[in-house]
Amino acid sequence: MTKYEEEIYRIITTSKDHLTVEQIYGEVKKKYPKVVMATIYNNVNKLWRAGLVRKISVENMPDRYDRIIKHDHLVCPRCGRLTDVSLDGIADSLRGQLGQEFLAYDLKVFYICPECREQEREQ
Amino acid sequence: MTKYEEEIYRIITTSKDHLTVEQIYGEVKKKYPKVVMATIYNNVNKLWRAGLVRKISVENMPDRYDRIIKHDHLVCPRCGRLTDVSLDGIADSLRGQLGQEFLAYDLKVFYICPECREQEREQ
DNA sequence: CTAAATGCAAACTATTTGCAACGAT
C-alpha cells in the first residue's frame, strides 16, 4: 500500500460519514497538500476493485465510500444524508426466495431524516 | 402530457429492459428523428420527479429507468444486466425492525447472471 | 396570445486517461 492508499483507506474506514471523493480529497489534502483529484480517484478505485471499500450510488448524488463491513443504509432523499442501519434476516430471506446463489445485496431504505422532519415542522 | 413525455413514458413502462437515457433517445428518435438528448433528459426527469418512473443507480453504470411498480432487482456486476425479481416480506421486515416510517426501499441483489456464468464456463 | 416545450449549443460535474517526472525498491 502506498501512503495515499493507506491514508484514503484510513479516512474511509474511520469516518462516521459516507464520504464523496471531493470530501476525501479535502481530508487527504490536510496531510498531503500537493495531492490532486486524479490520485484520489485512482486510489479509491483501486481500493474498491480490491474489495477493501464499498461504493454507494444513490440517484442524483455523487458516489460515496464506506467501510466494507456489511450493513444497510437509510437514505434521506431531501438532504442526501446516509445513515447506517443493520437489518436482520434479509440475507436469509433472499437465500430462501432466490433459486440461485448471490454475491451480495444492497438495501437502501428511503426516509425523511430527523433533521429534515424538524425543518419541515418549522416552516 | 406532451408527445415526448408520453412517448418516453410508454417506452420506459413497456420495455422489458431497463433503459438508459441513451437507449431511450435511440427509441424516441425512431419515431421523432429531430429529438435531442436534452429533451430526453428533461422529460425523463420530469417523469421521475412526478413519481411516474423509477430511476435505478448502480455503481459505475449510467442511470436506468424502470416502471414504478414495486419490485426488486438482480444485478450482474459482470455485464450490468438487470433482472426483475419480486421478493416477499422485505417491507414487513423493515416495518418491524425500523422504529420509523419509511418512504420506500431499494433492494439490489448482485449475482452472476446465467449468460456470464456460461461464458465463464467456456473459457 | 400566452405559456409551456423543444432544439441547440454551451456549460458543468463527475470521472478517466495519457504522459512525463518521481520514488522506492
Added chain:
DNA sequence: ATCGTTGCAAATAGTTTGCATTTAG
C-alpha cells in the same frame, strides 16, 4: 535500472442550463 505511483492537463461521459424558436391550447 525498473516498475508502479503521482501530478498535471486534457479528454470523456453524463447531465443541466440558457435562450431563441416553435408548438399547443
